Amino acid sequence: MIGPEDVGGVHVKYLYHCRRQLWLYARGMRPEQLSATVQLGEAVHETSYTRSSPVDLGAAKLDHLDGAAWVHEVKSSSRPSRADEAQAMHYCYRLRAVGVDAQGGILHYPKTRRTKRLPYTTQAAEQAEADIAEVLAVVSAPDSPPLLARSACRGCSYADYCWNE
Numbered sequence: 085m086i087g088p089e090d091v092g093g094v095h096v097k098y099l100y101h102c103r104r105q106l107w108l109y110a111r112g113m114r115p116e117q118l119s120a121t122v123q124l125g126e127a128v129h130e131t132s133y134t135r136s137s138p139v140d141l142g143a144a145k146l147d148h149l150d151g152a153a154w155v156h157e158v159k160s161s162s163r164p165s166r167a168d169e170a171q172a173m174h175y176c177y178r179l180r181a182v183g184v185d186a187q188g189g190i191l192h193y194p195k196t197r198r199t200k201r202l203p204y205t206t207q208a209a210e211q212a213e214a215d216i217a218e219v220l221a222v223v224s225a226p227d228s229p230p231l232l233a234r235s236a237c238r239g240c241s242y243a244d245y246c247w248n249e
């Protein structure tokens with residue numbers, strides 16, 4: 085089972101999107117590698133932010149850290165979600181832990197040409213720490229969390245697995 089240092093941005097994103105997805109992901113289920121949605125996301129990333137320099141923090145890999153220590157994340161969706169925001173704050177948390185004075189996150193939505201700036205506050209830091217504890221609680225549960233309402237599963241790469249009956 086994973087420990088606090090193994091929790092990365094994907095775990096946090098799934099915590100906010102669907103706890104069942106997080107639980108399955110932590111057990112090695114990776115249907116997202118074949119997902120058209122993920123492939124679209126990769127294509128958007130490759131064509132939208134070509135000057136970015138990915139930063140690898142081990143469990144967490146962020147798209148780009150600029151010279152003013154803002155984390156940039158490029159998203160394939162049209163608008164910000166709590167999952168996107170939590171993921172960006174998680175990266176700030178990880179950066180601070182290794183001595184980088186991260187200032188916050190800037191989410192980029194090329195489809196709608198929107199950006200959202202999220203300063204890294206004390207409250208965000210506390211939430212990021214709580215998110216890690218919550219990820220560990222979800223993945224260590226013996227049973228998978230319940231399915232979401234079917235309408236919320238649209239576009240999820242795990243849908244064939246969850247709804248195969």
Ligand code: SF4
Pocket residue numbers: 101102103104105230231232236237240241242243244246247
């Ligand atoms: S298909 Fe629905 S219940 Fe299953 S992991 Fe995806 S969002 Fe969660």
